[in-house]
Amino acid sequence: MAEHAQPLQSIERLSLNQITTDRWSLREAVEGCARAEVPWIALWRHKVAEAGLAESKRLVQDAGLRVSSLCRGGMFPAATAAERQARIDDNRRAVDEAAELGADVLVLVCGPAPDKDIAAARRMVEEGIEQLMPYAESCGVKLGIEPLHPMYAAERSVINTLAQANTIAERYKPEQVGVVVDVFHVWWDPDLYAQIARASGRILGFHVSDWLVPVPDLLMGRGMMGDGVIDFRRIRQAVETAGYFGPIEVEIFNQTIWDMPGDEALALMKQRYLEHV
Template sequence: MENFNRLSLNQITTEKWNLREAVEGCVRAGIPWIAPWRHKVEELGLKESKKLIQDAGLQVSSLCRGGMFPALSRAEREKRIDDNKRAVEEAAELGTDVLVLVCGPSADKNIDGARKMVADGIEQLVPFAEGYGIKLAIEPLHPMYAAERSVVVSMNQANTLAEAYRPDQVGVVVDVFHVWWDPDLYNQINRAKGRILGFHVSDWIVPTPDMLMGRGMMGDGVIEIARIREAVEAAGYRGPIEVEIFNKAIWDQDGDYTLNQIKERYLSHVLVQPPIKIK
C-alpha cells in the first residue's frame, strides 16, 4: 500500500460510476484518496456522501469545483458567489480543506474584464472560505480552454492571483495536462513554493483526439510527468496525486480495469518505479 499512499482517484476519471461505485472501487483497488465532483455528491446527498466516504476509510483530496466567476450581470455574479459559498460548505463537510477553482470563461469578448471578475470573485470568497478552514486552489487551464472554461491559462497568472493572499488562504493546482507546454513552467512551480494545493496527472495524446475528451492515461502521451512531479515536490508539495482523465474510451471501459491501469501507470510513469504486476 505504501507505494499508493498518495494516490487519489479524481472521480471524473470513472465518470460513469456514481459516488458509491467510485468509493467501493477505490476500496477494492486499495486507493486511499478520492476527489469527488459536486454533481456526484449532489446525486447521493451531502450527508450520505460524507458517511459513505468516512465509513470506507477514504480521505478526500479535494472537491471539484468552484469558480466560474465571470458573468454579464451583477445579479448573476452574486449568484455564482453564493454557489461558491455552498461549494466551500460542501468541501468542509466532506472533510477536505481544498476547493478547486476552475475560474470561468469570459461572458462576452472582454477577456480583461473577465479576469478582473475572477480576481473580484476570489476576493469575496476568501474570508468566507477561511471561516470554514478551506483553501482556494486556483487551477490554470490550457489556453485552448480560455473561451469555454477559464481565462486563467498559465501558472504565472494563477501565481499572481494567489500571491495577493496568504498561502493558507489561496494557492494553485498543478495539472500536468494544462501546464506541461509552458516554457516558464519550472520557474513558476518554484515560485509557487508553499502554496501548491494539488497535483493532477494524465497525459497529452498525439495527435490530440478531442479538445475536452482527449486526455490520455499516464504514459500514453508526451508529458514529462515524473519531472513535473519532482519539481512540485521540490517546491514543498507532498500531498495527494490525483488522476484526472476526461476520455470517453476510458469512461466506457470497466471501472475496476481503469483503477488497476491507473495503479500500474502511477508506478511506471508518475513515481517511475520498477513495474509490478497489479492483479
Template sequence: MSEAPSIERLSLNQITTESWNLEEAVQGCVRQEVPWISVWRHKIHEIGLKQSRKLIQDAGLQVSSVCRGGMFPAESASERKEKIEDNRRAIEEAAELGTDVLVLVCGPPSSRDIDSARKWVEEGIEELVPFAEKHGVKLGIEPLHPMYAADRSVISTLGQANTISENVNTSQVGVVVDVFHVWWDPELYKEIQRAGRNILGFHVSDWVVPMPDMFKGRGMMGDGIIELRRMRKAVEEAGYHGPIEVEIINQAIWDQPGDETLKQMKASYLEHV
C-alpha cells in the first residue's frame, strides 16, 4: 500500500461541517491546521462574496473548489437559460474566491425523458465554456451514484462524465472523482485512466453498511467498505496531485462539534486515504 497523502493536500469540503457558517469553518480550518477549503454557494450568499473572499484570504487558506454549478435540465428554453445564468454567477464566484474549479452537479430529469435531460446537460456545459475560460475557471463534472439520478443528477458514471468532457473537447472541462459516488463501478479504474489529467478534483468519505440515510449517509473514512487508498493511488497515477476534499453528508457528524469533526477527518485521512 502506498503511504499516506501529505496533510498539505487536505481540504475541508464545507458541507462536512454544515452547521458552521463560512467564518466558523474558516476559523476551524485555521485552528486545526487544515490548509484548504471547498466553499458551498449557500454559505457564500449568507455573508456576501466580498466578505467571503476577505475571510478566506485573511486566514491564509486556499480554495480547492466552489460547489456547486450544474442543474441544467428543464423543459423550457427560458428555464434552461435561467440555469445557464446561475452557472455564470457561480463561475464568477469561483474566480473571485481564487479557485479554478467549479463542481457541477448536473441535475435531475425534468420529466420521464432522461435522454433529453442528458442532452441538455452536455449542451449547458458547452455553452458555459467561453465564459468559464474568460474567468479562468474549469468545469468539473461530478457523476453521482445512480440512486440520485431522479433527484440530483442524470450523470451517474465516470464514463458518462468522461464522454461529455471528450465531446466538449476543451481543457476547461474535466471530471471530479468522488469515492462515494463511483466506488461500485466495475469500469472505475479504466475510466480513471481514461480521464487522466482531466481529473479536476478528488473527494473522499466512506460507504457504511447499513447506510443510515440515502442522502445523509456518508461515513468518515475507514468506517465503510471503499478501497480509499487504492482509488487515491489510481487518480495520482492518472495525473491528479491536487487537493483532496473530505466531503461527508451525515446528520450525526453535523450534530457534533465542528472541531471534533476536523480532528477526526485529519486522523482518518492520514490512516485510510
C-alpha cells in the first residue's frame, strides 16, 4: 500500500466544520477545538453573525486556530434580476467576511431553481460566479464550488456532479475558482476518480462524513466516519494525487451527534478520523 494511503499519524489536517457541533456557539466551538487540539475550524456565517465578525476573528486568533473555509456563499438562482443581484450583494459580504476571518476559501452551495427550469438555474449559477469572481480575487478569497448530491437538486443546489463543478471552475485560474470534494455528495459517482484527477491543482477543500444505510433523513442523515459505506482512504488518496494536502473538514448533519456533549463529539470525531480517513 502506498505511503499516502496509510492511516494519518497526526491530526494536523483535521478541521471541525462548525455544523458538526451545531449546538455550540462559535466561542464554544473554538474553545472545544483548543481543548481537543484540533488545529482547524470551518466557520458558518450564521454562527459568525451571532458572535459578531470582529469577535469571531479575535476568538479564532486567540485560540491559535486556522480557518479552513467559510460556509456558505452561493444560492445564486432567483426569480427576478433584482433578487439575483441581492444574492450577489450577499455573496460579496460573504467574501468580505472570509477575508477578515483569514479563510482562503468561500464554499459555494450554488442554490436551487426558482421554478422548474433547472437549465436556466444552472446558467444563473454560472453568471453569478462570473460576477462574483473579480471581487473575490481582489480580496484574496478563492471560490470553492461544492457539488451536492442529486437528491438536493430541488432544495439546495443545481450543481450535482463534480464534472459540472469542474466545467465551471475551468473557466478560471485555479487561484480564483476551484472545487470542494465532499465525500457524502460524490462517493456514488461512477466518474468520481476521473473527475478528481481532472480537478488536479484546483481542489480547494475535502469534506468527510459517512453515508448511512438506510439513509435516515434527507438532510440530517450523515454519519460519523466508519458508520457507513464510503471508502475514505481511496478518495483521500485520489485527492492527494490531484495535489490537495490541505485541511480535511468533518461536516456532519445528524441530530444524534448534535445532541452529544460537544467534547464527546470531538473526541469521537478525532478517533474515527484517525481510524478511517
